[in-house]
Each structure stands twice: as structure tokens, then as C-alpha cells.
Amino acid sequence: MPLKKLLVIAITxxxxxxxxxxxxxxxFFVSAETKKEDSxxxxxxxxxxxxxxxxxxxxxxxxxxKIRMNNPNALLLHAGDVFTGTLYFHTKKGKADLQFMNxxxxxxxxxxxxxxxxxxxxxxxxxxxxxxxxxxxxxxSSNIDxxxxxxxxxLYHDKISTLAQNGHIYNSIIKEVxxxxxxxxxxxxxxxxxxxSPGQVIFSSFIxxxxxxxxxxxxxxxxxxxxxTHIGFNDNAKVDNDLxxxxxxxxxxxxxxxxxxxxxxxPVLIKTDVNGKAKEEPTVIVQAGEYxxxxxxxxxxxxxxxxxxxxxxxxxxIENFEEDPExxxxxNEYKSExxxxxxxxxGVHLNHPLENPRSSNGNASVRNSETILANLITDGMLYAxxxxxxxxLMAVQNGGGIRAPIEAGPITNGKIIQVLPFGNTLSTxxxxxxELKKAFEHSVHAYPEEFGGFLHxxxxxxxxxxxxxxGKRVVAIYFIDExxxxxxxxxxxxxxxxxxxxxxxxxxxxDIFQKAYEEGRVKELGKFDWxxxxxxxxxxxxxxxxxxxxxxxxxxxxxxxxxxxxxxxINY
Numbered sequence: 001m002p003l004k005k006l007l008v009i010a011i012t013x014x015x016x017x018x019x020x021x022x023x024x025x026x027x028f029f030v031s032a033e034t035k036k037e038d039s040x041x042x043x044x045x046x047x048x049x050x051x052x053x054x055x056x057x058x059x060x061x062x063x064x065x066k067i068r069m070n071n072p073n074a075l076l077l078h079a080g081d082v083f084t085g086t087l088y089f090h091t092k093k094g095k096a097d098l099q100f101m102n103x104x105x106x107x108x109x110x111x112x113x114x115x116x117x118x119x120x121x122x123x124x125x126x127x128x129x130x131x132x133x134x135x136x137x138x139x140x141s142s143n144i145d146x147x148x149x150x151x152x153x154x155l156y157h158d159k160i161s162t163l164a165q166n167g168h169i170y171n172s173i174i175k176e177v178x179x180x181x182x183x184x185x186x187x188x189x190x191x192x193x194x195x196x197s198p199g200q201v202i203f204s205s206f207i208x209x210x211x212x213x214x215x216x217x218x219x220x221x222x223x224x225x226x227x228x229t230h231i232g233f234n235d236n237a238k239v240d241n242d243l244x245x246x247x248x249x250x251x252x253x254x255x256x257x258x259x260x261x262x263x264x265x266x267p268v269l270i271k272t273d274v275n276g277k278a279k280e281e282p283t284v285i286v287q288a289g290e291y292x293x294x295x296x297x298x299x300x301x302x303x304x305x306x307x308x309x310x311x312x313x314x315x316x317x318i319e320n321f322e323e324d325p326e327x328x329x330x331x332n333e334y335k336s337e338x339x340x341x342x343x344x345x346x347g348v349h350l351n352h353p354l355e356n357p358r359s360s361n362g363n364a365s366v367r368n369s370e371t372i373l374a375n376l377i378t379d380g381m382l383y384a385x386x387x388x389x390x391x392x393l394m395a396v397q398n399g400g401g402i403r404a405p406i407e408a409g410p411i412t413n414g415k416i417i418q419v420l421p422f423g424n425t426l427s428t429x430x431x432x433x434x435e436l437k438k439a440f441e442h443s444v445h446a447y448p449e450e451f452g453g454f455l456h457x458x459x460x461x462x463x464x465x466x467x468x469x470x471g472k473r474v475v476a477i478y479f480i481d482e483x484x485x486x487x488x489x490x491x492x493x494x495x496x497x498x499x500x501x502x503x504x505x506x507x508x509x510x511d512i513f514q515k516a517y518e519e520g521r522v523k524e525l526g527k528f529d530w531x532x533x534x535x536x537x538x539x540x541x542x543x544x545x546x547x548x549x550x551x552x553x554x555x556x557x558x559x560x561x562x563x564x565x566x567x568x569x570i571n572y
Contacts, residue, residue, distance in 0.1 A: 039301050039309065042180075043071050044074065044300070045067060046078070046297075047079070047296060048290070051081055051085030052082065058327035058331055059322065062322050075177065078109040080109070081115070083127075084421055084423075085403075085421055087338045091338055094131040102134075102135065103327065108137060110141060110186030110230055111144060112230040115196075119198050138165065140228055141188060142187060143205065157169065161174070162174045174222055183226065185227060186229070187206045187209065189203075190240060191240075196507075207248050207249060213225075214250070224253055226255075227252050230259045232259040233257055242255045243285070255285045256296075267284050267313040269285075282307075284311050286298050295315070341413055347538055350409060353405060353406060355405045356373055357369075368399070369553070370456065370550075380535070382459045393479040393497065394460040394497045395458040396499045397499065398452060398499075398507070422529075427499060427504035429496070430495070430516065431494065437489075443455040
């Protein structure tokens, strides 16, 4: 399969920060005339954001074996987010994924934000520690400090290693490939602090740590440097992304990325810095999409000074390969247990699908609009929380935590877990009316654009005006009283709501919730969200699944006349 040539991007920092990165790509290929007799060719195989999607892993094993048959020194790298997403993870907590990664002979992995999803569980990061310990490859992370979590005491080494041990975490490592030293360092998005549950694990500036890693490599005589990143190709420029990394940090030859789930069907070449000035050396960026559907392959030629002079790459479609027999046998060991549980019907049949829309252009999405599925989830949360505490008035659920739709037909355990795959537990929070308003201001601040922290609601109603400036949009918040009537909240009254533990601790940037958590106003109920949702659907039964939304989240700037007088709501 022929490899595709590079694409070049020259972007100023102004372009990056203003318009969600509308990129103009121009074909670019380094002339072979610039090659030196003593040039060096490096082959990299890579993937990212696999999220426990193992049904096609036997084909991935075949792809890796075939390439390494002709190129045994090809590096195999993973750019993070092995954890969370399917029943393989729900039942095995990464053990199944790791068995196949060890079989394929991965060389290095960095951490994705989802590797820290279990940090708020009763066992903390034990599953991640076990994953690291049993890996037959090392991990790299230059901007994560594990030292405050005792579970990582014997695994974490804040240094560059020339003799990295399997099952250990290093700042950076140096690998020798065909007699040449290759420096590899890792970066994970700082947003992990708010979009996962890292606990005592600390994240720092990606630019500062990248510059430090490059300088240390160069001081050791290493001039071929790979950044293995989980910060997104063109993700939030106010936080971190690969384009900014390439333009702001000199000396990085290759960025193997993840987090944004981007399918870069051709490698991207960055030749300019943030000011549009030509870089001394170009940087190649690759990313392989998501869910184990592609294996990235990159061939890079360096001159004798370590400068990239030629590069070709492609995404190999996993579906085009045959299954590896050994991998099939291993997978079958997990499938019977997993599929018996996943295929078990819960006793509820849908006549209409429960959709989970996504959009990138401001249209209806679970991350900007009320949905039937989200209403059902929050209804179930409120019902369960009231069993623990009758004072609970409302439930809220972040749209980014709802990950899949449910098609028409019988509902199974597997379908439920695909909707809520993160294993969050229900938690109550005591908040004043003013704090609730601030929380909902944060919820709708990006509207109509998508925002993972967009809050769905049960037991109440939120009215906001999208024509107003962010931070001044919430018009009114209501709870439903014992008569089923909407009652406007009061600023100085205290109200108890229920949400998931991730949100309750301040996930998605909810500083108001984080403050309440730090002040002891959060109580974890210990009930898993997916199981609670399953029980709620069973309680409703097939005949009572709604087919319409109810006007729980209302943009009065667009619909004032329709929603001028609140109707009665659901009586709990």
C-alpha cells in the first residue's frame, strides 16, 4: 500500500486562536535531491484513542506482524486513551487491552485523560497501576507528576532513561534503532484535571515541559526527537494542542498525537513558528483516528544532522487485514464472559430509538440541547437520590458523559453501558441559588456551540437567553414542588441536587461544584450511574418511555412567547 505524501501547514497564532482552526493544506514533499548518503530512515507504527475497542484487535495484530516482518525495528507507539469505552474495559479494567498490546510488542505509550477515569473510585488508580506494572513496555510522561499518589511510588521516575524498564513511567526515554538514538517524551492534556478524575496526580504546562525535554535530549547528543502526545491535533488552543506544540517548541521532529480522535490521512508538516517565521527544522504531525479502526504508518528520513528531509505516511484500515489466529484465541477467552453479560436483555423494548445527537455547527446536540435520552438519565438519578435524601430537588448530567444512543428494539446491559461507560457514581451537592445560577451560566456559556459540560436537568427547568453575553444568560431556574408546579429558586436559599461524581468534584470546569466539594458539601451515594439508568428503565417499562422532550432547557431569547408561562412538570 503506497504511503501518502506530507501536507504542509503555515499558521499564525492569530489564526489558531480565532476561528477553530480552519486550515489550508498544500501538498509538500521534500525533494530526494536533499538526501545524504548517510541519511537514516525511521518507521513508526501508531494508534490512539482505542478505548477498549477490541473486537477487531486480531486484525491489528496481523497488520503489525506483517509490517514488522519486513521492518523488524519499526517503532510501535500508543498516544493514549486505552481505558474506558466498551464492556472489555468495564469487566477487565484494561487487562484485556494490555494482553494484546504486549502481544504486538508496543515500544512506548503515553497517558490519555481517560487513563485517569477510575481515580475517584474506592480503589483509586489501582487499575492503572496494574496496567503499568504488567506492561511489557515503558510509559513516557513529561508533564504529569505521579509522586503524590503512593500507588505509583515504585513505578514513576522523573528522569530521562537510556535503559527504560518495562512497566515503569519515565519523563522521557532514549531508544536505539539501527544504531541511532531516538528521544521520545510524552505529554497529556492539562484538561485532564477537569475532564477526568486524576486525584493526586498533577498536570503542568505542556510548552515548558516540552522545551525542557528537547533541551535535555540535545544536551545528550540526541537529534531525532518524537513527542508522543495526548493533547489533540487542533484542540482547544487556550489549553494545548499539537499545532501549537509544533510551532512553539523547536527541535521536535515528529509528533505522534491523540485525544482529538483526528484521522490525519496524510502527515502534516509544520514549517513556521507562531509568528509565521520559518522554523529551522520542520515538524511532522500524525494521528490515527479512534477505536482501533486504523493503524498509522509513517516513514521519516533524517539527514546526518537529525533534520527531517523526507516523510511519507498513511492510515492502514484495520478491516482490510485478516485476523491473527493467536489473537483470536485470546479474544475468545474474554468474549464469552463479556457477551453473556452484554447481551442480557433488561426487559425493556424501545419502539423508537433514543438518540444521542452530536453536531459541530451549532445544531441540536446532546452537548447543547435537551434530549429524551438525557431526560431519562436525569429522571433516574433524581428518583434514586430521593430514596437517599428526600430534600434532593434536581438532577443534572453533563452531556459529554452521555456517549451513545440506543436503537429501537430490546435494550441490553451492553447498550446501557455504552451510553454511560465511565462508571461514575451518583453524588449529591448542597448549593445556594446563586451557586446554581453560576453553574447553569457555565452550562450554557458556549451555546449554541457544543460543550461537554452542558447540563441536562430533571426536577426543574432552566430558562436562558442566548442573545445575551456569556455569563449573563440565565433568566430563571425552577424546581418542581410536591404539587408538580414550577417554583423559582431564590438566591440565598440552599438546595440539594444530584449529579455524577465527576461533575460533583468540578469536572468540565465547574469551579462552583469543586468549591462545594472542597468544603464538604458533596456526598457520594455509591450507586453507579449506568446501573441506576438500567433500573430506571426497568421501573418505567416499555410502555412508558417518552417520545418527546419536555422543554426543560429553554432558550427564551428565541422562544419567549412559547415558554412565557411555565407548565406543570413531573411529580416525583
